[in-house]
Amino acid sequence: MVKLKNLIISSEALAACAAFIVTYVCLGLSGIFSSVPSSLMKILHKPPALIGLLFLLVIIFVRLLIFAKARSTAGQNGVSGILFYMGIILTIIGILVSSQMRFEGRIYLPEGESFSGDARGYIEGSVYAGKRSFPPAMKLHMTNISPFFRGGRFGSGSIASELLYTGVGNKYEKKMKINSAVPVLADGVFFRIRSFGYAPFYRLTDSSGKLLDEAYPMLRLFPPGAEDSFRVEKQPYTFYMKYYPDRAVIRDKKIPIPEQGKGGLYKLRVARNLEVVFNGYVVPNEIYQVDSTYISFEDLRKWAEIEIVKDYGIFMIAPGLLMIFVSILLGWRRKTNVPKEVFGKESVEENR
């Protein structure tokens, strides 16, 4: 038992554990063994990282007990040291809880539409769920989306939106503002806008006026100049579109820009398999002939892709990291006199 205790509190065990976890995380973040690098949380949720963290938890816990006993024997409070160890313990427990309880998913939500919290409403392939997690029960109604395009060489921008949020058991709705920069917390769930686009309503008819199809395809047409495409069922066409809310930002002037209308306009290119059958700027509410069909764009909605994260582990990890940071500050300030011999050879001799 003594030998096991000495092994656990030895510096080699701590170094080995730390080296294992750090190497595993670095390999995961580098993506050297995978097509796409994983996020930090997903790497820490994998079995090898969890096993390493469990070992680390045991080592740190035993060290905390020995440290606290040594400090009380010496008549010192050792606040920064205890805070440090407890911060690490809380962080590790938070990661372990997160691995089981984290739920993460993304939804598309156009203006004027609602999301009822149904698991089927999440974008396919976007859901990441721990074994004991479940989707947050809530209802969202998108009232307004405001994109802000900074323009310039990198075409960067940000998006803000207003939602009506109803949580579980809430009998009232509350207005909530979310954005693309910082996650917003409501009832333990984080919301953040990941991307934004436009959904132009199209109407496709044949030469006799018979309706072939109409819909609001959700296209990534932001920032201005970004192109996306959609296809229509039972038609051989692919429609490639760009949207310019302001005609002044149009760079490609090889094709004539229509003068009618004052607002935004679309750049439309239509391909029928390997042939381009239409290429030009189109104005909303005008009908254009595309090969043997006719198309018009009559309405425009904005949509946002919202990331929803529910993770109880974050509420342990964040205070744990804060405790570690505060303990380092305290220790640096006070130049603590933690006896270095506590975990060294002298204590090993004493315990034998």
Place this chain on the structure above:
Amino acid sequence: MNRYVKVCACAVILSVFAAFITVPSAWDNLRFKIGNYDIEGETALVKNAIRQFSAHIAGFYDSGGAAAGLNTIPAANMVKRRIAMDIRDLIDKGKVLAIDRDKSSVKQILFADLTHAVAVVDEDWFSQYQDAQLRARKPLSAKKAGFITVRYFLKKMWSRWIIIDYEVYLRDDEMMPVPFEQFLQW
């Protein structure tokens, strides 16, 4: 100090082993990242797949969509379905589209990993509508030339590169960046 180094080295090796065995296709991804694969061979296979695709769809269009032609096209079912739908639409209107690729020039081939590739190709096509009913295939339109740039998305399945989607641009059109993260999930 030596003990620390030995212990940490063992932990690092164990960690690398754990990372390797817990990621699917880890060995293939590693080979790709360090460049240990036959890039010239794979490039030639990709070019061959695109060449076969162009040749076979031309034949498929010319035959009016004979079902046997479908199996020869190195493309995903969604792509074949679109082509078949176009041909059926033309047949319903009493037409056949005779297409012929005159020239093609591969501008760029990018490998996202060992099983995903993107190829940008300049292609010159001639096309003409002909009467589907008459054996002599009477022309219904003048021969038209089309100068396009096609971005092909390919995936290697059962040791064979197949086209899973493509985008058609006019020459000198601005191309959007490849959505790699989305593409690797196809």
